[in-house]
Structures are given as structure tokens and as C-alpha cells.
Amino acid sequence: xWWSWTASGEAPVSVTTAGSDFDTLLGxxxxxxxxxxxLRVVAANDDVSPSDLTSQVIxxxxxxxxxxxxxxxxxxxxxxxxxxxxxxxxxxLAIRLKKPDLVSLLISNTSARPMILQASPDLANWTPFSTNxxxxxxxxxxxxxxxxxxxRFFRAVPAD
Ligand SMILES: [Ca+2]
Numbered sequence: 468x469w470w471s472w473t474a475s476g477e478a479p480v481s482v483t484t485a486g487s488d489f490d491t492l493l494g495x496x497x498x499x500x501x502x503x504x505x506l507r508v509v510a511a512n513d514d515v516s517p518s519d520l521t522s523q524v525i526x527x528x529x530x531x532x533x534x535x536x537x538x539x540x541x542x543x544x545x546x547x548x549x550x551x552x553x554x555x556x557x558x559x560l561a562i563r564l565k566k567p568d569l570v571s572l573l574i575s576n577t578s579a580r581p582m583i584l585q586a587s588p589d590l591a592n593w594t595p596f597s598t599n600x601x602x603x604x605x606x607x608x609x610x611x612x613x614x615x616x617x618x619r620f621f622r623a624v625p626a627d
Pocket of ligand 1: 490491492512513514515520522541
């Protein structure tokens with residue numbers, strides 16, 4: 468199933484299939500809708516967590532760009548879809564691959580609390596990526612990608 472949505476601004480948005488009654492796959496695409504080959508993946512997710520098989524992505528749109536939202540069933544699973552698109556709140560991390568070996572991390576802190584950015588190789592052990600406090604508003608970092616590293620996760624957490 469496909470939906471289209473045109474961004475009116477650049478505020479990060481959250482797209483979720485929470486509440487759907489089957490194992491969803493979620494993909495956000497942009498580009499020419501005339502053919503599937505003309506589309507590029509903006510963001511995609513299978514499972515929110517090992518125990519939550521619905522999907523969620525957070526991405527930062529470009530103004531007046533149309534995005535195509537695809538929902539599919541994992542392994543041809545079918546069911547009732549619930550799709551929610553809303554402004555992402557609090558701290559939002561948008562990650563973009565700028566080059567094959569460089570990612571851009573854009574943090575939009577919409578809360579009044581300062582945040583810090585942490586990185587993890589395994590979602591279990593977190594270390595500060597930067598000790599700089601992220602104040603209200605957008606902040607951007609870049610991080611080089613170690614090709615020997617399979618995964619690297621980032622999160623923004625309140626500093627206190
Ligand atoms: Ca899933």
C-alpha cells in the first residue's frame with residue numbers, strides 16, 4: 468500500500484504503523500513516482516523492537532518535497548494498517564549518509580532540557596559521542612564510518 472505526503476516544512480516527522488495488527492514493513496521514498504526505479508529510499512524500518520513487529524521511522528523532510536510511504540507485510544503478512552504521521556517531538560535524530568564513509572547526525576531538540584549524544588556498537592553499551600550539550604534547536608555533527616564496524620547506533624538523552 469502506498470500513500471503520498473508533501474512536506475510543508477523541514478521539521479522532523481515520525482511515521483509509525485503502531486496499532487496495525489500484523490508484522491509491517493515501512494519504507495519512505497522520494498523521487499519520480501513514474502516508476503519504482505525513479506524512487507530512492509529515504510528511510511525504512513521493519514520492527515520497532517524484537518517484541519514490537521510494527522515499524523517506525525523518523526526523518527527530516529525537505530520543504531515541498533513529496534514522499535511516498537509504502538507499507539507491506541513481512542513475509543506476505545496481511546492485516547489492518549494503522550498509519551500515523553506526526554511531528555516528531557522532544558529530541559529527534561535524523562541520520563543521513565553523506566558519503567560512503569561519512570554520516571551526518573542532525574539532532575533537533577524541541578524540549579527545554581539539554582541533551583547529549585551517545586553512540587553504541589550493540590544497543591547495550593553507550594558512550595558519549597560528544598560531551599557538548601545539545602540545547603534547544605537543531606545541531607549537526609558528522610561521524611566517519613568505520614568499514615570494519617557492522618553497526619553503530621546513536622541516541623540523544625537528557626544530560627541530567
Ligand atoms: Ca516488522
